[in-house]
Each structure stands twice: as structure tokens, then as C-alpha cells.
Amino acid sequence: MHGITSSTALWYASRATGVVSLVLLSAVMIIGILVNRQGRLPGLPRFAVLGLHRNLSLLAVTFVALHVITAVADSFVSISLAAAVIPFVSAYEPLWLGLGAVSLDLMAAVIVTSLLRRYIGRRTWRAVHWLAYASWPAAVAHSIGSSKDLQNGPLLGLAVACILGVVGALAWRLARARAEVPRARRVPDLMASQRIPEGHAAGQAPQDRLVRAGRR
Amino acid sequence: MSPTMPLPAMASSVTPGPDAARTWPAQQSPAGGGRLPRLLPPAGQPGSDLAAHLGRHGPVPYRGWSARLIPEVRAAGLTGRGGAAFPVHRKLEAVAAASGRAVVVGNAAEGEPASHKDEALLRLAPHMVLDGLQLAAEAVGAARAVLYVRRDLRASTRLDVQISERERRGLDRVAVEIVSAPTRFLAGEESALASLVSGGMAVPRFTPPRVFERGVDGRPTLVQNVETLAHLALIARYGPGWFRAAGTPDEPGTMLCTLRQADGSVSVVEAAIGAPLAELVGRAGTALLVGGYHGAWIPAAQASRLALSNAALRPLGAFTGAGVLAALPADRCGLVETARVARYLALESAGQCGPCLNGLPRIAEALAELAGLAGRQPGPRVLADLSRWAGLVDGRGACHHPDGTVRFIRSALRVFAAEVGQHERGRCTAGNSPPFLPVPAGPSTDADWS
Amino acid sequence: MTTTLRVNPIACSGHGLCAELLPELITLDEWGYPVIADQPVPARLARQAGRAVTDCPALALRLSRSR
Numbered sequence: 001m002h003g004i005t006s007s008t009a010l011w012y013a014s015r016a017t018g019v020v021s022l023v024l025l026s027a028v029m030i031i032g033i034l035v036n037r038q039g040r041l042p043g044l045p046r047f048a049v050l051g052l053h054r055n056l057s058l059l060a061v062t063f064v065a066l067h068v069i070t071a072v073a074d075s076f077v078s079i080s081l082a083a084a085v086i087p088f089v090s091a092y093e094p095l096w097l098g099l100g101a102v103s104l105d106l107m108a109a110v111i112v113t114s115l116l117r118r119y120i121g122r123r124t125w126r127a128v129h130w131l132a133y134a135s136w137p138a139a140v141a142h143s144i145g146s147s148k149d150l151q152n153g154p155l156l157g158l159a160v161a162c163i164l165g166v167v168g169a170l171a172w173r174l175a176r177a178r179a180e181v182p183r184a185r186r187v188p189d190l191m192a193s194q195r196i197p198e199g200h201a202a203g204q205a206p207q208d209r210l211v212r213a214g215r216r
Numbered sequence: 217m218s219p220t221m222p223l224p225a226m227a228s229s230v231t232p233g234p235d236a237a238r239t240w241p242a243q244q245s246p247a248g249g250g251r252l253p254r255l256l257p258p259a260g261q262p263g264s265d266l267a268a269h270l271g272r273h274g275p276v277p278y279r280g281w282s283a284r285l286i287p288e289v290r291a292a293g294l295t296g297r298g299g300a301a302f303p304v305h306r307k308l309e310a311v312a313a314a315s316g317r318a319v320v321v322g323n324a325a326e327g328e329p330a331s332h333k334d335e336a337l338l339r340l341a342p343h344m345v346l347d348g349l350q351l352a353a354e355a356v357g358a359a360r361a362v363l364y365v366r367r368d369l370r371a372s373t374r375l376d377v378q379i380s381e382r383e384r385r386g387l388d389r390v391a392v393e394i395v396s397a398p399t400r401f402l403a404g405e406e407s408a409l410a411s412l413v414s415g416g417m418a419v420p421r422f423t424p425p426r427v428f429e430r431g432v433d434g435r436p437t438l439v440q441n442v443e444t445l446a447h448l449a450l451i452a453r454y455g456p457g458w459f460r461a462a463g464t465p466d467e468p469g470t471m472l473c474t475l476r477q478a479d480g481s482v483s484v485v486e487a488a489i490g491a492p493l494a495e496l497v498g499r500a501g502t503a504l505l506v507g508g509y510h511g512a513w514i515p516a517a518q519a520s521r522l523a524l525s526n527a528a529l530r531p532l533g534a535f536t537g538a539g540v541l542a543a544l545p546a547d548r549c550g551l552v553e554t555a556r557v558a559r560y561l562a563l564e565s566a567g568q569c570g571p572c573l574n575g576l577p578r579i580a581e582a583l584a585e586l587a588g589l590a591g592r593q594p595g596p597r598v599l600a601d602l603s604r605w606a607g608l609v610d611g612r613g614a615c616h617h618p619d620g621t622v623r624f625i626r627s628a629l630r631v632f633a634a635e636v637g638q639h640e641r642g643r644c645t646a647g648n649s650p651p652f653l654p655v656p657a658g659p660s661t662d663a664d665w666s
Numbered sequence: 667m668t669t670t671l672r673v674n675p676i677a678c679s680g681h682g683l684c685a686e687l688l689p690e691l692i693t694l695d696e697w698g699y700p701v702i703a704d705q706p707v708p709a710r711l712a713r714q715a716g717r718a719v720t721d722c723p724a725l726a727l728r729l730s731r732s733r
Binding site for chain 1: 677679680681682683686687716719720721723724725726
């Protein structure tokens, strides 16, 4: 039974860094979706949006590392280092901690491939990067399931806000993707949009519609 | 949808002009040195009958092991007949040297709507093509042979039966598989071909690596037009000297041409390279389209003085390409024809690369406006827009579709400059006539790329 | 030894980061796609070019070295 009154400093640190990690990881997911859909943040050039995604992810990894190290080092509850990386082998809360280990493993794959992305090829990098969509929900489930902090009070509100943010961004991404024109319609649609409407002033260029090219 | 031109009853042969014949040491040959036809069977003799083919040319002259044929191909100077005119021996060497078991593909996609030569060859001399496929497979050590045939051609020829007959008689050392190609302009592009044969859509891929390194299923792939394979089979039988007895020293041999006369008649002929164009297309109307829809227009007056060779055509920005020669009749407008073809070319874009996808439709619409097909007076910026977009599109795709389209359109604006002036004032020298150049419908669903 | 920068036009979806990072060599056309100068990458820009290759969200840029 772990309440606020009966924990060591390390245990506190682990819970605190855990919360920060969840917020940072959620922000990384949202900004990653923004990068993919070529969205912009006000005042920031495109390379800065990407830079924010990358820097926040490295910051998140740092906090996750601290979260794991303090949890392992803490003697209040026995969590081995192995349990932090191998899913479901922990004696303490095997399910919820196991999900944390799953999230950590997937995150490690995403981070390592991204650091080496220039050398591993587009297809491989993209395939592994998709695992972020498995890593984040595992992190959320781990956070809520293993910590009473997040199950009520303001921290529950924080967790819900993170979830809504990522789910909202994902819904936006899916909507935009569904609106993408299939290959056979791209050129005819563009040609149709080029026809100058009757009342248009002579010589003015029509509203140029940017049609996305793509492999699909 | 696909142009089902009635195939000419017999592809006529054309006697080469004085430049075309060369004297070489006499070699065993069916037609004796520089005389034609070579690929196409003489009038009255069926080339599609296997027994007749073997009786006339003998058995397939396998060399015994790989690469022995390549020096002969180099000596013959054979270049590809699919449009790019790349030296065949270099392709053979590259595929033979690449690591992995090779695949050879005979390309009969004939994506060029104005061309019918591959269709004619498959009907009139399929066994020469199939012999060439086997010899190419032996030369590069291939374990797999594919004949890539436009879907409607496969349905209307007897290739499946002909291949089975060869197998029964033990003629073929590598089993030939026929793969149906979609009726797309880009279906014959070599990386699109490799993509489709590998199970995907017939859309180009980014290169490098080129298909000779990594093509079908990641293996080194030799892609040759079926006419090229037929020439290869003849060289293997009669030698490089015989091959060089026709054509010019720099561009030896013969080539198949699709002739579209000003009166509308269409035929496929075999001509020696260097033959005068005047002998092929007669009075060339007002202008001549040379090569195909990625080729170039040349004025009729100049065309009548030129020969069928890249050396003669290059100064005018043209090249022999896929052998299409289309004479524009006097009662047609070159701008209108070009605009219709440009729209077709835009629709045939694979839609993968931003510049091509965005540029070609805009170019096509602007050209349609200039040609008076858009139902309004051309705006003052049309020519400037065309020029800017052509510059933006040229060389910026994964394949050469934008480049070829731009070459074709720029030649039209050059050759039909007088018409451009008329059209800017809302007039057209020709009436509103039906299309002269064949323009098939474009794709309507994604399945049309498979 | 010359270093050339090339874009894979199929992979490129017009994010435009490359033009921000390497304006000396890359401009965007009117549709947002990169136009790369037809010259080798000068030594002083090599690091920025490498960064553009790494940062392209579509991994569409390629640096190739040849003698």
C-alpha cells in the first residue's frame, strides 16, 4: 500500500519523473503528427518544428531514464533493472510494469533508428517509427495502471488532457489522410481546378491548388 | 480505349537509299547483305509459323555458355529499339556482371499510342523475338525469362500457344513467362516494368539503383524492347558484318517504323537507318512528328531533306526514338493536336513526383487554352506560364516523362510559331477537325496501373 | 572528390525544411518542391548539407560522393 506519507525520496522522484515523462511523450507525439502533416507552429520555421520534436523526444528519454533508474534504485519496492526492460517479469505489478517495459523497448527502437536514420534507409526507418503509436499507449496504460496518483485528482486531469491531445491530433491526421486524392484522380482533379471560372478577370492566375504527390 | 488500328495486311519493305548499303565480307544471310526485309518476313511467307521460321533461319544458335554473344553484339553496334537507343552490349555486360541470378524481359508494352511496331513484330515474327529472348538469357546467365506484353496485345496474339510449342520441341532453355502490362504510357518504362513484374503497380521507381543492378524482385534485370531482341537473334545467326551491311557506320542496321501518312493511313515498315524520310512519309503535310509523343516536330520542308538517323535529326532537336513518323495533314492544326496529346500525357503521369504532378496538368491546360480548346481567348500570360512551367518540370521527376513531354511541347511551340501568333488573336488556320494523332483515354482508377 | 546533393522526387512531399537549412543551394519552386542547384556541394556547406539530409522528414535527400 503506498500513500503519500510512506515513501522514500527516490520513490517520489520516480513518480514525479514518470508524470513529466508522460507529458513530454504526449507532446512529442502531437508535434510528430504535426511534422508528418507539414503543419506549422506560429513563428517557427519548419526546421524548428522538427527540432522541437527531436529535442523534446531526447528530453523525454532523459526523464524516462531517470524514472527507471530511481524506481530500480529505490528500496521501498523491489523492482529489478531486468523488469524495467523485459516485459512482465516483475514481481511487483507485473502487468502495469510490464507495459512500461514494452513502452521503453519500443521507444528505444524508435530513438536508435532515428539517430541513425540517415544510414538505415527510408523504409526501415519509417517502419520502426510507426512503433511510436504502440509505445505511447503502452506508456499511458503503464502510467495510469501502476500509479494511484494518476487515477484521481489533478493528475488524472493531466493524464486525460495528454490523452485527448494525442487522440485529437491523430484524428486530425486521419481526416487529412482520408481526404488525399487517389493516384488516378490526382491529375484530372488538378486539371479541373485549373479551369478559370467564367467571371474571373482575364490574365489573373487561378487559385493554385497544391495537390500532394506520393507513393501511394 | 486502346487504339485498335487494323493491322496493315503486310508491312512493306523499303529499299534503302544509297547511303544505307555498305559492303562487308559476305556472310550467310537470308536476304543477302543490305537487302530488306530482315525482321519482317517477305511478302507471303508466314513468320509466325515455327516450322517455317526454323526452316528459313535454322535453329536457335546458342553459344554454349554465357557472355560469348556479347562481343558479337558489340561489333554489330546494335542499339536499343525501344526509344533510348542505348548500346545493347553495354546493357548485356552490366547485367552479366551484376551479382545475383539475372532476369531478362522482352518489353512489348508499346505504351506509345502512335506506335504499332511491336504489335506488328509479335504478329509477324514472334519466333525471332523469342529466339532473341533465349539468346539474351544465355548471354547474361539468366534463370528467368519474361515477355511483358500490353494486355490487349496478349489477348489478340497467339503468344501463349507459340511459346508452348517451342517448349514442346525443346527449343527454349529458359521457360518464358508472359506478363500482361496495363495500357499506360509509362508501362514500358524500365523501372515501372520491373515494379509490375515484381507484383506492384506499373509506376516508375527512383534510380539509382538501375534495373540492371536491382530490378525484378531485386535481381539484375535486362530489359530490351522486343524489336531489339529480334535484331539480336539475327546477329547471332548471321554475324555483325551482315548486320552492318544496312544502315550507317555510326547507326548500323534496320529499324521498324510506324508511318502515319497525311491521308490517315497507318503502316509499319522496316527501313534501313539512314533512309531518306521523303521515301517513308512522302509529302509530309505541314510538319512531321518524329519519334513519338516524347519526340519532336520538325517542319515539312526540312523533313523532306533529312534521313532516318539520329545524326541527321539531332540538329533539329529530334531523334528516331520509337520509330514513329506522323505527317500532319494540311487541314489540321499542329497546336490543337499537340494540346490534345499534352492532355493525354498529363493524365498518364504516375502522380508520384510533385513537379510532374503539378506541372504537366497546368501545362496541358495552358496549351489547351492557347489552342482554343478551352472555350476562351488565351490570356496574355499563357506563353510565359508555359515557358516557366516547362522549365520547372524538365528533369525533376523520377523518370523522363516530364522531360519528354516538355521536349514535345517546346518543339511544337517552335515549329508552329506562326499558328501560335494566330491563336493568340483567337484564330486557327485549321478548322475544328477530329483528332489526327491517337489519344486514348487516361486511367480512371488505381487498378488501371496494374 | 565531388559531393553532390540529389532529391528523390518520389519520396519528397514538399516539407521544405531543406530550403530553410541550405538556402545557398536549395530553393522551393512555386509548388513547394526543392530545386537543387546543379553544382557540387562546396566544402564550407558540407555540414549543413549533411544536416539537411538527416533532417528531411521524408528522408528524400541523398549526398553522394564520387571521384
